[in-house]
Amino acid sequence: MSSSHCLNCFATLEPKQKFCSQCGQKTSIHRLSLHEIGHDALHYFTHADKGIFSLLKDLFTKPGQVARDYAAGRRVRYFKPLNFYLIVMGILVFMTSAFYTEDLSGSRPLEQRAAYAKTIQEKAYFTAMAGRVKKVNKFIGKYSNAINMMTVPLFTLIFWLFYLRDRYNYTEHLVANIYFVGFIMLFYALIITPLNYLIKNPRLDMVLIGIFFLFEISYRASAYYAFVHKRGWLYALKALGVSLLCTALWAWGTYSLISWYIRKG
Numbered sequence: 001m002s003s004s005h006c007l008n009c010f011a012t013l014e015p016k017q018k019f020c021s022q023c024g025q026k027t028s029i030h031r032l033s034l035h036e037i038g039h040d041a042l043h044y045f046t047h048a049d050k051g052i053f054s055l056l057k058d059l060f061t062k063p064g065q066v067a068r069d070y071a072a073g074r075r076v077r078y079f080k081p082l083n084f085y086l087i088v089m090g091i092l093v094f095m096t097s098a099f100y101t102e103d104l105s106g107s108r109p110l111e112q113r114a115a116y117a118k119t120i121q122e123k124a125y126f127t128a129m130a131g132r133v134k135k136v137n138k139f140i141g142k143y144s145n146a147i148n149m150m151t152v153p154l155f156t157l158i159f160w161l162f163y164l165r166d167r168y169n170y171t172e173h174l175v176a177n178i179y180f181v182g183f184i185m186l187f188y189a190l191i192i193t194p195l196n197y198l199i200k201n202p203r204l205d206m207v208l209i210g211i212f213f214l215f216e217i218s219y220r221a222s223a224y225y226a227f228v229h230k231r232g233w234l235y236a237l238k239a240l241g242v243s244l245l246c247t248a249l250w251a252w253g254t255y256s257l258i259s260w261y262i263r264k265g
Helices: 034-046 052-061 063-071 081-098 108-115 120-149 151-162 170-199 202-228 233-264
Strands: none
Touching: 052 063, 052 081, 052 170, 063 170, 063 202, 081 120, 081 170, 120 151, 120 233, 151 170, 151 233, 170 202, 202 233
C-alpha cells in the first residue's frame, strides 16, 4: 500500500521515496497480517546493522566500545539499551521459572533442630526460621529479575562517583551499566541457570556461583576499562577494584538483609 502522502504524519512523498523525511515511517505500508507482524519481528531482532544478535557479538568482543559509541552519539548501529535490557529480563524470568526447583538445603537443618528441640519456644523459633528460609528461596527464585534490576542504578552510582573526573555523566554511566549488566544476566540465564538445575549438588552449586561472580567482576572490569578509554595498569586496577566493590557491596547487602529477615522475621 503506497500513497502520495505519509499515512502517519501526512507529509508529501516523492514517487521513489522509501521513508518519510518527516517521521521516518516506511512509505510502503501493507495491511496488517500475521506474516507482516512476523516479518517485522524478525527484522527487529536480526537487522544486520543494529539487531540484537549483532549487539550480543559486540558486547562479547568489545563491550566498552559499544557504551563509548552510544555515549558519543553513534547510536544508529546499536540495538537500544533499554529494549535489550527488558528482553534479557524477560529471558531471565522465563529461564528461572522453567528451571525453578524448591531449595530445601537451607531449611532442612532448621527443621531438624525444631524436631529435636527441648522446649516449645525453641521448637517454634526454629520452625519459624525454616519457614522464612523457604520464603526467601522462593522469592529469590521467582523474582530474581526484579532484584537484579535494582543493581543497575546502584552500580551506576558507584562507578559515577569513582569516575567523577572523567567526561561521562550519570546517565551515560547508566546506559553503559544497562548494557553490561544485561549481558552478565544473559550469561546467568542461559548458562548458570540450566547448569544449576541439572547438577543439583549443593557443593557444585557454590562452584557455579563462584564462576558467575568471577565472570561478572572480570567482564564488568574489562568493559569499564575500555569504556573509560584510559590506558595503563593503574586504570585497569581501578576498574577491577570498583567492579569488585560493586559485587562485594551487593553480596554483603543482600546477605545482611536475608539474614536479618530469617532471624528476626
